Amino acid sequence: MISEFDIIRRYFSRPAPSAVLGVGDDCALVRVPAGMELAVTADMLVAGRHFSPNDGPGTLGHKALAVNLSDLAAMGARPRWALLAIALPEADERWLSGFAGGFYGLAGKSGVDLIGGDTTRGPVITISVTLIGEIPEDRAIRRSGASPGDEIWVSGQIGSAAAALAYRQGTLELEHPEAAAVLPALVVPQPRVELGQALRDVASAAIDISDGLLADLGHILDASGVGARLEFERLPLAEPVARRKVEALVQQCVLAGGDDYELCFTAPADRHDAVLVAGARAGVRVTHIGEITAQPGLDVVGGDGQLMKTAHRGFDHFA
Amino acid sequence: MISEFDIIRRYFSRPAPSAVLGVGDDCALVRVPAGMELAVTADMLVAGRHFSPNDGPGTLGHKALAVNLSDLAAMGARPRWALLAIALPEADERWLSGFAGGFYGLAGKSGVDLIGGDTTRGPVITISVTLIGEIPEDRAIRRSGASPGDEIWVSGQIGSAAAALAYRQGTLELEHPEAAAVLPALVVPQPRVELGQALRDVASAAIDISDGLLADLGHILDASGVGARLEFERLPLAEPVARRKVEALVQQCVLAGGDDYELCFTAPADRHDAVLVAGARAGVRVTHIGEITAQPGLDVVGGDGQLMKTAHRGFDHFA
Numbered sequence: 001m002i003s004e005f006d007i008i009r010r011y012f013s014r015p016a017p018s019a020v021l022g023v024g025d026d027c028a029l030v031r032v033p034a035g036m037e038l039a040v041t042a043d044m045l046v047a048g049r050h051f052s053p054n055d056g057p058g059t060l061g062h063k064a065l066a067v068n069l070s071d072l073a074a075m076g077a078r079p080r081w082a083l084l085a086i087a088l089p090e091a092d093e094r095w096l097s098g099f100a101g102g103f104y105g106l107a108g109k110s111g112v113d114l115i116g117g118d119t120t121r122g123p124v125i126t127i128s129v130t131l132i133g134e135i136p137e138d139r140a141i142r143r144s145g146a147s148p149g150d151e152i153w154v155s156g157q158i159g160s161a162a163a164a165l166a167y168r169q170g171t172l173e174l175e176h177p178e179a180a181a182v183l184p185a186l187v188v189p190q191p192r193v194e195l196g197q198a199l200r201d202v203a204s205a206a207i208d209i210s211d212g213l214l215a216d217l218g219h220i221l222d223a224s225g226v227g228a229r230l231e232f233e234r235l236p237l238a239e240p241v242a243r244r245k246v247e248a249l250v251q252q253c254v255l256a257g258g259d260d261y262e263l264c265f266t267a268p269a270d271r272h273d274a275v276l277v278a279g280a281r282a283g284v285r286v287t288h289i290g291e292i293t294a295q296p297g298l299d300v301v302g303g304d305g306q307l308m309k310t311a312h313r314g315f316d317h318f319a
Numbered sequence: 320m321i322s323e324f325d326i327i328r329r330y331f332s333r334p335a336p337s338a339v340l341g342v343g344d345d346c347a348l349v350r351v352p353a354g355m356e357l358a359v360t361a362d363m364l365v366a367g368r369h370f371s372p373n374d375g376p377g378t379l380g381h382k383a384l385a386v387n388l389s390d391l392a393a394m395g396a397r398p399r400w401a402l403l404a405i406a407l408p409e410a411d412e413r414w415l416s417g418f419a420g421g422f423y424g425l426a427g428k429s430g431v432d433l434i435g436g437d438t439t440r441g442p443v444i445t446i447s448v449t450l451i452g453e454i455p456e457d458r459a460i461r462r463s464g465a466s467p468g469d470e471i472w473v474s475g476q477i478g479s480a481a482a483a484l485a486y487r488q489g490t491l492e493l494e495h496p497e498a499a500a501v502l503p504a505l506v507v508p509q510p511r512v513e514l515g516q517a518l519r520d521v522a523s524a525a526i527d528i529s530d531g532l533l534a535d536l537g538h539i540l541d542a543s544g545v546g547a548r549l550e551f552e553r554l555p556l557a558e559p560v561a562r563r564k565v566e567a568l569v570q571q572c573v574l575a576g577g578d579d580y581e582l583c584f585t586a587p588a589d590r591h592d593a594v595l596v597a598g599a600r601a602g603v604r605v606t607h608i609g610e611i612t613a614q615p616g617l618d619v620v621g622g623d624g625q626l627m628k629t630a631h632r633g634f635d636h637f638a
Contacts, residue, residue: 020356024542025462026393026527027358027452032351037339039346040434042449044404046441074345085363085404085447115359118447122365128404128437128447130361133346143344208345223343 002091007119010093011100016113018080028115030081036134039077043067047125051187052168057095059187060127061102066189068131069110070208070261073196076141077133079112084129087122110193139200141265146205146224148294150266153203153275155192155284158213160185160238161260178240185238189261195286198278199265206265217264218298227297230290232308266292321410326438329412330419335432337399347434349400355453358396362386366444370506371487376414378506379446380421385508387450388429389527389580392515395460396452398431403448406441429512458519460584465524465543467613469585472522472594474511474603477532479504479557480579497559504557508580514605517597518584525584536583537617546616549609551627585611 002010008023016022020029032038045051045064055063065082072079084103088095107114112131164186166172167179174182184190191208199206205224207216213235221228267275272288279286293299300308321329327342335341339348351357364370364383374382384401391398403422407414426433431450483505485491486498493501503509510527518525524543526535532554540547586594591607598605619627 021459021461026390026525027360027396027459029356029358029394029454029459031356031456034353037348037350038357039348040400040402040449040451041346042402042404042436042447044406044437044439044441044445044447046406046439046445048442049440071345075348077346081359083359083361083449085361085449087363087365087445117361118363120363120365121368122363122443122445123367124442126363126365126406126441126445128361128363130402130404130449132359135348137350140340140346140348142340206345 002093004119007091007096011096012084012114012117014104014114016115018113019115022113022115028081030115032134035137037137037140039072039075039133039135039140040130041068041071042128042130043071044126044128055187057098058102061099062106062188064127064129065103065106065110065112065131066191066261067210068129069191069193070189070210072131072133073192074141074206074208074263075135076139076196076200076206077135078197079110079131079133079193081115081132082107082112082129084114084117084127086117086128087120087126089121089123089125141196141199141203141206143205143207143220143223146220146226146266146292147268148226148292149269150204150292151269151272151288152217152228152230152264152266152290152292153286154213154236154262154264154289155195155279155286156260156262157236157238158209158260158262159241161189163238163240174240182238182240185260189259191261192263192282192284195263195278195282195284198281199275202271202274202278203265203267206263209260209262209264211259213264214298220264220266221296221298227293227295228290229293229299229301231301233303234287234289236285236287321412323438326410326415330415331403331433331436333423333433335434337432338434341432341434347400349434351453354456356456356459358391358394358452358454358459359449360387360390361447361449362390363445363447374506376417377421380418381425381507383446383448384422384425384431384450385510385580386529387448388510388512389508389529391450391452392511393460393525393527393582394454395458395515395519395525396454397516398429398450398452398512400434400451401426401431401448403433403436403446405436405447406439406445408440408442408444460515460518460522460525462524462526462539462542465539465545465585465611466587467545467611468588469523469611470588470591470607471536471547471549471583471585471609471611472605473532473555473581473583473608474514474598474605475579475581476555476557477528477579477581478560480508482557482559493559501557501559504579508578510580511582511601511603514582514597514601514603517600521590521593521597522584522586525582528579528581528583530578532583533617539583539585540615540617546612546614547609547618548612549617549619551619552622553606553608555604555606
């Protein structure tokens with residue numbers, strides 16, 4: 001039987017060259033370059049709620065880090081160090097090896113060193129990642145910086161993850177090529193880390209979309225004390241959603257649900273070209289989808305110029 | 320029904336004056352003073368394994384932070400910022416209020432601001448705390464610094480938490496006053512944060528006792544490439560354990576089990592008085608219990624001068 005210490009030694013003790021001291025003592029030690037501040041975030045994933053028991057451990061290792069990278073991206077921070085606390089029903093070495101592979105794979109691509117954490121036993125797989133990034137002082141992109149007249153943008157496509165979830169749950173029928181096109185957004189989301197950093201000094205406010213576009217844009221509006229007007233026809237819908245145009249599906253997939261891990265952000269209208277340049281630098285499509293308004297509220301205007309009825313609320317674990 | 324956002328707003332959004340930005344954005348932002356490095360640690364507590372369902376939420380909020388404070392103490396770091404990720408079967412406001420009270424109570428006493436985290440639903444209460452402290456560069460106390468001839472010390476008393484656990488589990492009978500004396504060590508441990516900082520530049524190595532004295536001292540020995548000789552009669556045993564002197568109980572409570580959250584540390588023999596001064600400054604009893612040896616291995620010598628047979632292994636969640 002593999003011990004707790006062997007698990008850490010075998011699977012979670014790769015070198016952490018960016019740290020003064022990595023895994024193996026009571027704490028890790030890190031040093032922050034002069035002029036930098038730290039952006040810190042933590043997310044917890046619970047089996048059966050945030051992922052399916054059918055998700056392979058490698059995709060799970062990827063996703064556990066990706067959701068945190070997405071939070072750093074939304075602030076424009078550069079990822080540096082991760083801590084991983086994990087509860088497991090049993091010490092399954094095949095699972096551990098796969099999970100570590102997925103986690104370290106994305107960590108390596110993202111410049112992240114795993115520097116510490118905890119391994120314990122629990123009735124369901126529960127994964128808590130804390131991620132620390134750095135950003136030059138006073139240059140973080142906050143939710144509170146949007147001003148009337150700013151343009152509203154979104155990265156990538158929206159609706160893929162929610163469509164994939166609906167497909168999995170049997171409420172949306174997809175042909176194989178469509179399913180294959182949307183599933184990666186759900187199981188191995190690609191956080192917009194480069195785009196976030198490229199948007200420093202360009203975006204006035206940003207958030208990552210983890211609870212649905214309207215809900216997350218709503219957080220920017222609340223924090224900034226402004227309103228917004230979105231044009232539905234501009235939304236970069238994922239192909240299976242766009243093709244169907246089923247109202248309920250659109251509501252579910254695009255506006256009020258779905259963890260796309262894209263960025264929704266605002267920028268002054270005179271920085272329109274700078275936003276396009278930032279997107280090009282990061283290799284990510286960015287789409288102008290509406291405007292910030294002085295008047296509170298969030299209006300979505302349909303193709304016919306009429307206001308659409310929308311469900312604003314995003315996903316709520318306790319709803 | 321209270322929502323996820325209401326939970327955070329009502330219970331986990333107290334001001335964090337030490338942060339640039341606290342709870343409420345994608346990430347928290349903090350700034351590290353020049354000349355300081357950061358010590359970072361994470362622990363996960365799972366209901367039924369790390370605490371009893373009968374533990375009140377206030378004691379649980381205290382303990383979730385305390386176990387992390389103990390890790391910072393072992394490095395000599397000053398606690399600064401915490402992140403709290405928590406999974407709950409239901410949003411019970413009485414529980415949340417009690418938990419937050421216990422957590423913020425110890426945080427306030429320890430100089431810690433809660434700056435972020437996550438709240439979600441899960442089948443059993445699962446609490447993951449990440450704690451960040453600061454320490455002047457190159458002055459952290461590591462496990463790897465012990466040298467032959469160093470004295471071995473322990474803070475406070477040992478065996479209380481394990482005796483309390485045995486009492487709870489029905490394997491140890493205690494009269495009420497005895498039980499009342501040892502239960503706090505189990506349910507509301509007092510991490511040795513001041514002592515850890517006072518031991519900077521005094522201790523050569525340190526660890527907190529979370530898996531049993533021998534197991535944790537063993538980690539110092541492994542990391543330092545040395546051995547140790549402990550004198551059993553010197554051990555500052557908790558009263559109910561000392562009075563009974565039952566071999567099995569001593570083994571279980573003192574040597575190879577029990578999360579006392581005391582510090583076990585080493586210091587050069589010529590710093591003996593400096594250790595006593597550090598203990599006095601921190602208001603914590605410190606006891607000299609043995610010596611570091613060049614020869615590997617961990618010997619415990621009984622009152623009769625004979626080597627005792629000991630079970631070295633500490634607690635292992637997967638054993």
